[in-house]
Amino acid sequence: MHKMRRGCLFALPLAAAVALTGCGTQVNGGQASSSTAPGNASTNVVTLHYMLWDPNEEIGYKKSIAVFEKLHPNIKVVIEQYPWSQYWQKLETEMAAGTAPDVFWDHVTYFPTFVTNGQLLNLTPYIKSSHVDLSQYYPNLLKQYEYNGNLYGLPKDWDTIAIFYNKKLFEKEHVPFPTNLTWNPENGGTLLKLAEEMTIDKNGKHPGQPGFNPNEIVQYGFMSYDSNQTFYYNFLAEDGVKILNHNFGTQVMMDTPQAVKTMQNLLDMIYKYHVSPPAAEGANVVNSEGNAQQLFEEGKLAMYTDGDWVLTPVVKASNFPVGIAPLPVGPDGRVSVMNGLSDAIYAHTKYPKQAWELVQWLASPQSERILASGGYVWPGIKSLAPLFAQAWAKKGVDVTPFLEESRGKTISFPITVNWGQAENAIDKEFDLMWLNKVSPSQALQTAVQQADAALNGGQ
Structure with a gap:
């Protein structure tokens, strides 16, 4: 669904895309209706363009928007779905051309640049005039899209990271499910012990056993891989390492001795x-x-x-029962990245009132109930979260570990201007580290230097 997948690049500089014109949406007769209040007699229909990237979630959003259009007959919504690999470059290009969609999914990596370039509509006046109850949302999700005391998006969903496991393999090996693991950088905790039990070479041997051949492994117990949100950010946080000094900060904190120990273990x-x-x-x-x-x-x-946004494709593609377990408990406890997307309004939309009607609807209990009860997303409204878990329980998957983590200790994805460029610099060094070509100490030192340069160069 979301979020920071490897290979996401900041394709274009956005600094030139500030003072832009309207977004090029179509209106019958060339006129927008002046009001969307109930009882408005105007027959003019405004067409809003709504851009998103997840095809699985798109199904749920079509259901929600169908209800919205019945309630707002003067507004038609065209959904534009582009895969993550194309989404941001297309959005940036359209912003530069003044043809960006009226409403679109926003991510914390891109939010700081958009908001500081004046490309997002300040929603605070609309929230106040519409008396939206902000207390219904997860507070940390609201804060992710706040800038200078104003909100530039309302929470549509959230995600945490948990362990996906193959129930069939565990049952075959007569090994208990990984529901209560520990981890530390010294010896890997029970996570490493269990991973050894579940790693098998072609002769049925496990790591540490006489005769085990690491060159002929047919089944691996665990995956240590070069992905920040879904993997190493969580382990760094569990060992007390901060990624960024603070929101909109310019100092990456991943070059500490503790960070080196964590990455060495991974x-x-x-x-x-x-x-x-x-x-x-x-x-x-x-x-x-x-x-x-x-x-x-x-x-x-x-x-x-992995993140809960892959539940649908993973469960569909697996010919075995999929289990979900919480992350292992580290030295600083169990800590997950908790990220959330927002629905944002393009600052230069021709139809801010109608776009607000759509965003207000998408963030409403009615819409979020549709998405949650269909098992599409964990809703941004806290009280509706059980609906998502119930939807997946009907499919035979217990997803409550994601929910339990949301109620525990979490960290945000880094939020600062130019994080995309900083992340590219980190990825370049971490690629070499995961290939075992440079040491964690060297990789972290170089990555942080390059990332800091990217962050400070953009100020």
């Missing part, structure tokens, strides 16, 4: 303990989220960490 899972597939050079330089998902679906991987 690399040791591959090269020392042999419980994880090694990284491989190629088109997708290292073992990324997509590779982890594919190995899991093929039944070659007992467990890996």
